[in-house]
Amino acid sequence: xxxxxxxxxxxxxxxxxxxxxxxxxxxxxxxxxxxxxxxxxxxxxxxxxxxxxxxxxxxxxxxxxxxxxxxxxxxxxxxxxxxxxxxxxxxxxxxxxxxxxxxxxxxxxxxxxxxxxxxxxxxxxxxxxxxxxxxxxxxxxxxxxxxxxxxxxxxxxxxxxxxxxxxxxxxxxxxxxxxxxxxxxxxxxxxxxxxxxxxxxxxxxxxxxxxxxxxxxxxxxxxxxxxxxxxxxxxxxxxxxxxxxxxxxxxxxxxxxxxxxxxxxxxxxxxxxxxxxxxxxxxxxxxxxxxxxxxxxxxxxxxxxxxxxxxxxxxxxxxxxxxxxxxxxxxxxxxxxxxxxxxxxxxxxxxxxxxxxxxxxxxxxxxxxxxxxxxxxxxxx
Amino acid sequence: xxxxxxxxxxxxxxxxxxxxxxxxxxxxxxxxxxxxxxxxxxxxxxxxxxxxxxxxxxxxxxxxxxxxxxxxxxxxxxxxxxxxxxxxxxxxxxxxxxxxxxxxxxxxxxxxxxxxxxxxxxxxxxxxxxxxxxxxxxxxxxxxxxxxxxxxxxxxxxxxxxxxxxxxxxxxxxxxxxxxxxxxxxxxxxxxxxxxxxxxxxxxxxxxxxxxxxxxxxxxxxxxxxxxxxxxxxxxxxxxxxxxxxxxxxxxxxxxxxxxxxxxxxxxxxxxxxxxxxxxxxxxxxxxxxxxxxxxxxxxxxxxxxxxxxxxxxxxxxxxxxxxxxxxxxxxxx
Ligand SMILES: Nc1ncnc2c1ncn2[C@@H]1O[C@H](COP(=O)(O)OP(=O)(O)O)[C@@H](O)[C@H]1O
Ligand SMILES: [Mg+2]
Numbered sequence: 001x002x003x004x005x006x007x008x009x010x011x012x013x014x015x016x017x018x019x020x021x022x023x024x025x026x027x028x029x030x031x032x033x034x035x036x037x038x039x040x041x042x043x044x045x046x047x048x049x050x051x052x053x054x055x056x057x058x059x060x061x062x063x064x065x066x067x068x069x070x071x072x073x074x075x076x077x078x079x080x081x082x083x084x085x086x087x088x089x090x091x092x093x094x095x096x097x098x099x100x101x102x103x104x105x106x107x108x109x110x111x112x113x114x115x116x117x118x119x120x121x122x123x124x125x126x127x128x129x130x131x132x133x134x135x136x137x138x139x140x141x142x143x144x145x146x147x148x149x150x151x152x153x154x155x156x157x158x159x160x161x162x163x164x165x166x167x168x169x170x171x172x173x174x175x176x177x178x179x180x181x182x183x184x185x186x187x188x189x190x191x192x193x194x195x196x197x198x199x200x201x202x203x204x205x206x207x208x209x210x211x212x213x214x215x216x217x218x219x220x221x222x223x224x225x226x227x228x229x230x231x232x233x234x235x236x237x238x239x240x241x242x243x244x245x246x247x248x249x250x251x252x253x254x255x256x257x258x259x260x261x262x263x264x265x266x267x268x269x270x271x272x273x274x275x276x277x278x279x280x281x282x283x284x285x286x287x288x289x290x291x292x293x294x295x296x297x298x299x300x301x302x303x304x305x306x307x308x309x310x311x312x313x314x315x316x317x318x319x320x321x322x323x324x325x326x327x328x329x330x331x332x333x334x335x336x337x338x339x340x341x342x343x344x345x346x347x348x349x350x351x352x353x354x355x356x357x358x359x360x361x362x363x364x365x366x367x368x369x370x371x372x373x374x375x376x377x378x379x380x381x
Numbered sequence: 382x383x384x385x386x387x388x389x390x391x392x393x394x395x396x397x398x399x400x401x402x403x404x405x406x407x408x409x410x411x412x413x414x415x416x417x418x419x420x421x422x423x424x425x426x427x428x429x430x431x432x433x434x435x436x437x438x439x440x441x442x443x444x445x446x447x448x449x450x451x452x453x454x455x456x457x458x459x460x461x462x463x464x465x466x467x468x469x470x471x472x473x474x475x476x477x478x479x480x481x482x483x484x485x486x487x488x489x490x491x492x493x494x495x496x497x498x499x500x501x502x503x504x505x506x507x508x509x510x511x512x513x514x515x516x517x518x519x520x521x522x523x524x525x526x527x528x529x530x531x532x533x534x535x536x537x538x539x540x541x542x543x544x545x546x547x548x549x550x551x552x553x554x555x556x557x558x559x560x561x562x563x564x565x566x567x568x569x570x571x572x573x574x575x576x577x578x579x580x581x582x583x584x585x586x587x588x589x590x591x592x593x594x595x596x597x598x599x600x601x602x603x604x605x606x607x608x609x610x611x612x613x614x615x616x617x618x619x620x621x622x623x624x625x626x627x628x629x630x631x632x633x634x635x636x637x638x639x640x641x642x643x644x645x646x647x648x649x650x651x652x653x654x655x656x657x658x659x660x661x662x663x664x665x666x667x668x669x670x671x672x673x674x675x676x677x678x679x680x681x682x683x684x685x686x687x688x689x690x691x692x693x694x695x696x697x698x699x700x701x702x703x704x705x706x707x708x709x710x711x712x713x714x715x
Contacts, residue, residue: 012502023490219486
């Protein structure tokens with residue numbers, strides 16, 4: 001005996017959907033290979049880490065102390081020496097021609113100041129065209145200078161006869177949660193959000209609008225298939241594929257970039273699921289509003305892919321955006337999802353650290369599914 | 382071959398009312414905003430008959446069929462399909478009807494067999510029953526050997542028969558076909574009608590829309606719909622006899638257009654229409670019509686090669702009815 005209350009006829013739709021996905025190599029490659037490709041691309045090629053920055057030195061002091069100081073920059077892999085300047089006038093040309101991104105200017109009083117125990121000042125000129133990179137470079141410079149200062153201080157203490165002094169503070173250049181400032185660690189959560197958004201919103205909207213456009217939807221509507229069966233049957237395949245893509249990203253992230261999940265897998269799955277449901281709702285909603293696949297794709301891309309890519313904090317830090325744009329980011333579920341994901345994956349945080357983000361995502365999911373099923377019912381019934 | 386199972390179930394008396402009629406429409410009306418697409422249409426379709434719903438493009442055929450299938454709810458009036466009310470019992474209706482929409486709804490990127498499996502699946506067919514029905518459909522549509530071809534590689538006739546097959550996998554006792562032969566070659570059309578007859582012999586009620594006159598002749602009952610109104614209803618013979626008070630002539634002459642223009646001015650000429658290389662003229666209350674026509678045309682130096690009194694065709698009936706309807710509407714406006 002079949003239990004008619006709980007028996008839903010979704011298997012034929014799921015099977016058919018998988019067949020069509022398999023047939024359409026484009027969809028499959030978008031869903032499975034693009035995330036991996038993006039991870040590699042962003043992780044390696046478009047590395048946000050700033051290494052081997054070209055640096056020129058204008059040393060007015062020309063002493064052994066200033067040379068020792070300068071060397072500090074080039075023993076790290078962050079800077080490469082391109083030129084030693086003879087006059088101040090050369091600086092402008094050098095920067096304009098992009099022969100160097102950073103110029104270190106050491107005043108003639110440098111050695112004197114250090115030996116007298118006064119604060120020695122150096123000037124650093126950074127090409128600010130790429131503000132993110134510039135900020136990172138300044139961070140490195142600051143760290144290297146601090147480190148050197150400590151060394152000088154320690155040496156002077158030693159010279160003054162105090163033995164066995166311990167470092168008061170460890171001045172290692174340090175960035176929280178992402179100690180080597182590795183972009184991959186930020187990218188993995190971002191890519192997960194991005195790929196979920198794309199599969200959920202774009203694929204769902206397209207999969208349903210395609211049936212409407214081809215007229216097969218009408219055939220389904222005169223069949224005994226219920227709206228809920230149709231929606232589940234249509235979304236389950238994409239859910240499975242996005243899960244697969246998510247696991248792929250996590251796996252690649254861990255073997256290629258050493259991004260391991262610090263926090264709980266359960267929380268990760270939970271937050272991801274909530275976010276995914278909200279995105280599905282968005283995809284369904286779009287599918288109820290447009291008639292053609294072309295329009296569905298455009299709208300889905302505009303409301304999902306672009307903002308997730310540009311505004312969620314995936315690539316560009318939100319705090320660097322103009323205030324109005326920052327305001328808009330509050331409307332994006334991906335923004336909250338990213339905060340939660342980064343908290344779980346990078347910081348190993350528990351629910352208490354991001355319960356507010358999870359709550360907003362839940363509310364968003366409930367609203368989206370609510371509105372879209374109301375509209376679906378109107379269209380399908 | 383086997384009995385049509387669905388039909389037997391239907392005869393078992395599950396349907397609550399009017400056991401002779403598979404479809405009953407009463408004052409069925411659909412408005413889109415202010416526009417009336419279907420205007421107070423009433424008809425009955427008897428069990429097991431082929432009901433042809435005929436009308437030009439935009440007449441309201443698809444809208445009517447969609448209301449009967451539960452895709453649109455009627456703005457006014459009511460309709461019962463298999464005894465169930467389309468407005469309140471769409472779920473009961475859905476499992477008892479087959480529907481083939483105007484664009485045959487196949488998945489082009491799936492194979493013949495996958496299409497059948499899918500449509501069988503959504504009607505809950507599985508296992509041996511699905512295999513049996515699949516076999517039947519493939520035989521019926523002449524698709525043996527083509528099971529693993531993609532649907533989009535099939536030519537019009539095959540696709541149309543496959544679409545028909547997919548819509549009757551679950552052996553529905555009532556079948557709705559919306560312009561099933563649109564854009565299909567004449568040989569395939571012929572074959573398709575053979576299938577429709579075959580289904581009809583098995584007891585399936587068939588409601589088919591078309592704008593081909595010759596197809597209307599194949600139907601047991603015809604409804605003519607024009608600008609949303611049902612303007613003729615009856616068997617082909619009844620409809621032709623409805624023109625008995627007119628005499629219809631087929632005229633072959635050297636200048637058809639001028640000849641029609643000339644004759645239209647005569648008080649006794651009811652209607653003229655092009656028919657192949659000739660034209661038809663229906664006349665009312667006039668004796669010696671043949672001689673009069675001959676005289677008028679010869680006077681104007683139009684060479685008449687043939688005048689023949691004919692039994693009116695359905696087309697003559699429809700042209701007559703449409704003209705009457707237009708006249709009525711203009712009269713109402715003036
Ligand atoms: N969903 C709709 N919204 C508005 N007008 C419609 C809709 N569907 C059909 N119509 C209009 O109703 C009229 C009848 O259409 P239809 O029933 O498709 O005609 P047919 O099938 O006889 O060619 C047409 O003028 C058409 O434009
Ligand atoms: Mg139509």
